[in-house]
Amino acid sequence: MARITFLGAAGTVTGSKYLVEADGKKLLVDCGLFEGRRDLKQRNWEPLPVNPATIDWVLLTHAHIDHTGYLPRLLRDGFRGPIYSNAATRELCALLLPDSAHLQEEDAAYAARKGFSRHKPPLPFYTVAESQAALARFHDIPRAGSFTISPQFSVRPHDAGHILGSSWLELTITENGRQTLVVFSGDLGRYDQPILKNPESPARADFLLCESTYGDRDHPSGSVLDQLADIVSQTAKHGGAVVIPAFAVGRTQTLLYYLRQLEEEQRIPRLPMYLDSPMAINVTDLYERHHEDHSLEFSREEGQGNHDPLNVHEVHMTRSVQESKNINDVVAPCVILSASGMATGGRVMHHLARRLPDPRSAVLLVGYQAEGTGGRALLEGAKYLHIHGEEVPVRAQIHEIGQLSAHAGKSELLRWLSGFQAPPRQTFLVHGEPTALNSFRSTIQDQFRWQVAIPEHQQSVDLAL
Ligand SMILES: [Zn+2]
Structure with missing residues (x-):
């Protein structure tokens, strides 16, 4: 049987x-x-x-x-x-x-x-x-x-x-x-x-x-664009960085899609955005190759500028460890997207260690945060986060957009x-x-x-x- x-x-x-x-x-x-x-x-x-x-x-x-x-x-x-x-x-x-x-x-x-x-x-x-x-x-x-x-x-x-x-x-x-x-x-x-x-x-x-x-x-109702616009423009106004723990594939594309739209509508300033991932392949190409799953329309004609719906205007893709570390020296305002999505490890931990103690900065959590993860601790109001053997004080603003799940x-x-x-x-x-x-x-x-x-x-x- x-x-x-x-x-x-x-x-x-x-x-x-x-x-x-x-x-x-x-x-x-x-x-x-x-x-x-x-x-x-x-x-x-x-x-x-x-x-x-x-x-x-x-x-x-x-x-x-x-x-x-x-x-x-x-x-x-x-x-x-x-x-x-x-x-x-x-x-x-x-x-x-x-x-x-x-x-x-x-x-x-x-x-x-x-x-x-x-x-x-x-x-x-x-x-x-x-x-x-x-x-x-x-x-x-x-x-x-x-x-x-x-x-x-x-x-x-x-x-x-x-x-x-x-x-x-x-x-x-x-x-x-x-x-x-x-x-x-x-x-x-x-x-x-x-x-x-x-x-x-x-x-x-x-x-x-x-x-x-x-x-x-259920996920909260309410507009993702309104919340995202609020978080990004407020943080930028205070001169902080927005750190978004996100899988480099999946939610990252959704976020870039929304951020691009907010830029186009001039609801957020055009900020440098760092997609900190060692992946050597442009994920957007995957979306272009696999039309069967999605409804995106790409127009990337020569001379038309950047019409890629999955990329913001000033995007920096970092692959090497050194490039990733250099983001620590980037003067805010800026947006940093990096894995892992639940702050369990990976490069986002360096960015959190650098930006969490700064009250002008913000951390935006966008996916399910499982028990025992750094992301869940932040959502539950932890005053410190244990990163690489050190207690990092949490002074940055912590936000969640549940609809982005x-x-x-x-x-x-x-x-x-x-x-x-x-x-x-x-x-x-x-x-x-x-x-x-x-x-x-x-x-x-x-x-x-x-x-x-x-x-x-x-x-x-x-x-x-
Ligand atoms: Zn899954």
Whole structure:
């Protein structure tokens, strides 16, 4: 009988990994890294309960590190099969995985110099070379339509509207001539937003795994442009810097799109903006190549000036460590966008260390801030932030624009679920913190009368019809 084991994102929002077994074959859906709380990150270093050498295939919903960042380790520990994703996800992973490895190497080297790591010597979780080895295993599957993995597994991806290439998956398991349909929501995006399309809705499933990041609340209404204009122009007026922790792919493009619009409408001054990322490829090109996911129109004709909707007028892309450090000397006002998005590590930590003590400056948080992250501490009013072994006083203004989230809010999750023509036999709520999971379970039970379970870490469930 087919079986699923929850190897991550069970009772928490990171580490997505679901092992599906049928007819002696093993398929891993998503292969994410745990992030945030120390005890969660520690799980990354513990061996999986399944030998990676016995896993036949990996199938990805989207490129975010909490869904893909464990891949280099899976290979190091013996996985030798193909990794299936669509082309946009593969191209994003080709940016994100080496970038994540590079940041880990930089952080480990920095920790070694300063002597503050718990590992002696400090180690990156994986290296750039290991991330390249993982990329060599990627195989493209179609953006839509059915794809056969093996006699046991076939998959049909649908647009999830969360980031470029993001999909929810209909997995058909065939065993002893019987078919079982499992829907994996992956991460679901928003409705009626600029750039990305609306999530498609599923019609049926025997078993459903649904993300619950915002299962207990909706995003605030109110205009993103008004808030962003306010924060940027106020900070500029005081002569401060706006530091925005953001993934270099995804939310960063949304922010640049809005900032560009505010510049055009002269609602903010034209400021130097620093996109501090070691990625060597212009992400905008990815959006130009993958039109299937978004509604942007690019016009970059010669002699027409900068008509790139994803770039502000004065943008500086920094790749090397030295360029990144030089931003410390940039006299405000300016805007600095840098990863990681939850202030858990990476270059944004240097910018926070430099700008947080300055009451004229501002930090703008734009995505989900998981438990135990620097971003969550700032939102909760921390007076100090622990950065690179030092206590950095928080005197800068802390702002949040919840509407910029790439995740569906509660009503958007319910809108997605309302597409089902019959209740799934069993719904599993994943990818949420306990409060969100419990609240969303009650809402679904009240509204739809479905069978809803909240699986525990490493729990296995038979997919019995
Ligand atoms: Zn995601």
